[in-house]
Amino acid sequence: MGEVKGAITFRDVSFRYVNESNNIFNNLNFSVKPGSFIAIVGRSGIGKTTILNLMFRLYDPREGTIYLDGHNIKELNF
Numbered sequence: 001m002g003e004v005k006g007a008i009t010f011r012d013v014s015f016r017y018v019n020e021s022n023n024i025f026n027n028l029n030f031s032v033k034p035g036s037f038i039a040i041v042g043r044s045g046i047g048k049t050t051i052l053n054l055m056f057r058l059y060d061p062r063e064g065t066i067y068l069d070g071h072n073i074k075e076l077n078f
Contacts, residue, residue, distance in 0.1 A: 005069050006034040008055060013064035015050060023062065024050050 009031045016023040024047040032038055040048045053059045054066060057073060066073045 007067075007069050008032045009067040009070075010051075010054075011065050011067065013054065013061045013066060015047070015054060015059065016062050027064070 010028050013028040014023050014026045015028075028051075040051060042048060050059065054061055055073075060074070068076060
């Protein structure tokens with residue numbers, strides 16, 4: 001892959017915890033450019049920590065794809 005620049009893209013990402021009947025979020029889309037700062041805010045249980053856990057591959061999305069510098073994170077080895 002080369003040097004990691006840090007662009008993150010969530011494309012149509014949906015996630016549901018095991019044994020839950022409803023998704024935490026559906027079709028989540030956003031991009032963060034390298035060097036940018038963002039804030040993820042919302043009430044408790046809305047999925048803020050889940051977004052981070054998905055980025056670090058602690059969880060895999062139920063649907064959709066997460067990209068790092070244009071590469072599907074499921075295909076990356078660090």
